[in-house]
Amino acid sequence: MHQVPDDFFARAPELVAPELLGARLLVDGCGGDIVETEAYALGDEASHSFRGQTKSNAAMFGPPGTAYVYRSYGLHWCLNIVCELGSAVLIRALHPIDGLDVMAARRRISDPRLFCRGPGNLCQALNVTIALNGLLVTQPPFLISLAAAHPEIAAGSRIGITKGRDRKWRFVIPGSPYLSRPLRPPTPIGSSSVKG
DNA sequence: CCGAAGATCTGCT
DNA sequence: GCAGATCTTCGGC
Numbered sequence: 483m484h485q486v487p488d489d490f491f492a493r494a495p496e497l498v499a500p501e502l503l504g505a506r507l508l509v510d511g512c513g514g515d516i517v518e519t520e521a522y523a524l525g526d527e528a529s530h531s532f533r534g535q536t537k538s539n540a541a542m543f544g545p546p547g548t549a550y551v552y553r554s555y556g557l558h559w560c561l562n563i564v565c566e567l568g569s570a571v572l573i574r575a576l577h578p579i580d581g582l583d584v585m586a587a588r589r590r591i592s593d594p595r596l597f598c599r600g601p602g603n604l605c606q607a608l609n610v611t612i613a614l615n616g617l618l619v620t621q622p623p624f625l626i627s628l629a630a631a632h633p634e635i636a637a638g639s640r641i642g643i644t645k646g647r648d649r650k651w652r653f654v655i656p657g658s659p660y661l662s663r664p665l666r667p668p669t670p671i672g673s674s675s676v677k678g
Numbered sequence: 679c680c681g682a683a684g685a686t687c688t689g690c691t
Numbered sequence: 692g693c694a695g696a697t698c699t700t701c702g703g704c
Contacts (some may be wrong), residue, residue, distance in 0.1 A: 520687070521684070528685070529685085530685075533701085533702090536700075537700075537701090538699080538700055538701085552685085553698070553700095554685065554686050554687095555686050555687085555696085556686095556697035556698030557696070557697055558686050558687070561684065562685085574685085600686070601685070601686075602687060603687075640685070641685075642684090642685050642686065643684095643685055644684090652680095
């Protein structure tokens with residue numbers, strides 16, 4: 483584990499996203515190791531930045547390393563880390579390690595595999611809300627340490643989007659029990675399943 | 679000015 | 692596998 487270099491996030495999100503796998507993400511000392519990320523680029527029709535800067539997505543146009551937190555479906559919060567201008571990496575799941583009892587209480591469940599399974603659950607477990615929007619993830623209450631060694635990485639289609647499904651910008655540690663969904667093998671032509 | 683859509687999650691069938 | 696919960700911005704009329 484080591485410090486994040488100053489220019490780490492000042493790159494294309496599809497390069498940063500796989501490198502965040504295995505990194506430890508803590509918020510006020512609570513969190514664990516990232517096992518699933520997705521990249522959203524500027525000019526990417528699936529990205530919130532696609533139609534330009536607005537009030538709600540302004541953090542996406544902030545400096546690299548900025549936290550972009552948005553509300554999803556009126557209920558959940560989701561955490562992104564801004565990369566080069568107008569792009570970001572969505573943190574989708576992590577392996578809970580520190581503050582397990584706190585996360586259990588926030589999530590009101592006891593199975594650690596479910597604490598941070600999916601972007602909404604992750605934010606509930608780490609107490610990430612709009613209050614953290616616009617803050618730098620290289621500063622408190624955030625703490626990010628990159629993995630000492632690169633873990634095994636696999637890529638697939640992003641989840642829950644209707645546009646931009648062609649890009650294989652979902653990155654996971656294959657076989658991890660903490661993924662929001664398992665990574666499925668490439669879908670044969672003509673299959674009923676579309677999601678990867 | 680109004681309403682459709684949305685980077686989700688849970689519980690029930 | 693699917694519908695419902697729930698809210699806010701922004702795009703279109």
